[in-house]
Amino acid sequence: MGPASQRAALVQAAAAKPPPGPEPHLQPPVVEVLSAEKSFANGTRALAPIDLTVRAGEFLTLIGPSGCGKSTLLKLIANLYEPTDGRINWWRGDFRKVGQDGRRLAFVFQDPTLMPWARVATNVRLPLDLERVPKPQATPRVAAALEQVGLGHAARSFPRQLSGGMRMRVSIARALVTEPNLLLMDEPFGALDEFTRNKLDDDLVALSWERKLTTIFVTHSIYEAVFLSTRIVVMAANPGRVFREVVIDEPMPRGDDFRTSSRFADLCRELSAALTDASIASQGKGAKTPCAR
Ligand SMILES: Nc1ncnc2c1ncn2[C@@H]1O[C@H](COP(=O)(O)OP(=O)(O)OP(=O)(O)O)[C@@H](O)[C@H]1O
Ligand SMILES: [Mg+2]
Structure with a gap:
């Protein structure tokens, strides 16, 4: 899709x-x-x-x-x-x-503040890594968050390969991956x-x-x-x-x-x-x- x-x-x-x-x-x-x-x-x-x-x-x-x-x-x-x-x-x-x-709670700032050297999926996984969520559990959550912002296809891209709007979507996915209320x-x-x-x-x-x-x-x-x-x-x-x-x-x-x-x-x-x-x-x-x- x-x-x-x-x-x-x-x-x-x-x-x-x-x-x-x-x-x-x-x-x-x-x-x-x-x-x-x-x-x-x-x-x-x-x-x-x-x-x-x-x-x-x-x-x-x-x-x-x-x-x-x-x-x-x-x-x-x-x-x-x-x-x-x-x-x-x-x-x-x-x-x-x-x-x-x-x-x-999750915070999204005006600047997407992505790690330029890391792929999109790694950027989105960051909050889960900080919480020491094991990779097998983190991976499907990252994929789901990226799907939710319409970036399922961009998981392996680097931030520099994305448009400004796409980078902001990554930032939103990184917030959503923690399942905030x-x-x-x-x-x-x-x-x-x-x-x-x-x-x-x-x-x-x-x-x-x-x-x-x-x-x-x-x-x-x-x-x-x-x-x-x-x-x-x-x-x-x-x-x-x-x-x-x-x-x-x-x-x-x-x-x-x-x-x-x-x-x-x-x-x-x-x-x-x-x-x-x-x-x-x-x-x-x-x-x-x-x-x-
Ligand atoms: N860390 C700080 N130290 C000193 N003054 C600050 C600090 N942060 C904000 N201010 C001052 O507090 C006031 C409110 O700033 P704030 O950034 O919350 O406004 P804002 O409504 O978000 O403005 P903008 O629409 O420009 O983003 C301003 O006068 C600002 O200069
Ligand atoms: Mg402000």
């Missing part, structure tokens, strides 16, 4: 799935940010106290002017930073709950052309639906935020804070029907207005207005 037909099969399989059980607001919290704030040693107050609950199955997007603390918030949620005050709960407990059954993505498709980005967005919608992933995603693109998300948190800067929320209550999985609908255009307009307000509220102190891609 070629990559295009794999993608179609994935979208079809996802479309055949029944809708999830309880309403999103009744799902258990995966991450609770409880008055968490962050200042850096040089005195920068990156985040004022933030309160945010992310529930199972949500696709939550953070958007806002440059410097409003999106990456900082994502790193707090990944436990890469300690909050200066307040705290974060993961699966209603502390970070030690991560790694238990059904409580895994919570996926954190910081502008993963920001460096890609619009056509490739739309394709990866389509796949991500299908994947997160299929795998019942909880996803926290950062982007500067209004279109991408509206297409992917069940909820969008608009942030303002100086200091970084939650400014407004926009709920996208459109059925999942989504495709071109949604992307070309008047409802999509209306939601993009609503989000664009919220971003303009957030930029004004950021008082322009070094904050740039986000562009619509």
Whole structure:
């Protein structure tokens, strides 16, 4: 099966799935940010106290002017930073709950950060090697992760032989191979052309639906935020804070029907207005207005 037909099969399989059980607001919290704030040693107050609950199955997007603390918030949620005050709960407990059954998290950065000397399959296997998963068990998991991102045929290629979009797919496969329940993505498709980005967005919608992933995603693109998300948190800067929320209550999985609908255009307009307000509220102190891609 070629990559295009794999993608179609994935979208079809996802479309055949029944809708999830309880309403999103009744799902258990995966991450609770409880008055968490962050200042850096040089005195920068990156985040004022933030309160945010992310529930199972949500696709939550953070958007806002440059410097409003999106990456900082994502790193707090990944436990890469300690909050200066307040705290974060993961699966209603502390970070030690991560790694238990059904409580895994994975992080995808803007740069795919692949090992150039290693083949694609070796790159994807890295997290399993770090966990000392024996090769006979790791190999089928790597193959499955590569199939899921439509790169089953590229397992033996080197990163330099792949396009930018394919390299990002490898990076996503490397995250999926750990079978995460919570996926954190910081502008993963920001460096890609619009056509490739739309394709990866389509796949991500299908994947997160299929795998019942909880996803926290950062982007500067209004279109991408509206297409992917069940909820969008608009942030303002100086200091970084939650400014407004926009709920996208459109059925999942989504495709071109949604992307070309008047409802999509209306939601993009609503989000664009919220971003303009957030930029004004950021008082322009070094904050740039986000562009619509
Ligand atoms: N390690 C650090 N040390 C000091 N200041 C930092 C550090 N990391 C981030 N900052 C500052 O914290 C603020 C928030 O930065 P952050 O990278 O989270 O913003 P962002 O919303 O992700 O921006 P962008 O959209 O440009 O990626 C900025 O003022 C930034 O300069
Ligand atoms: Mg950032």
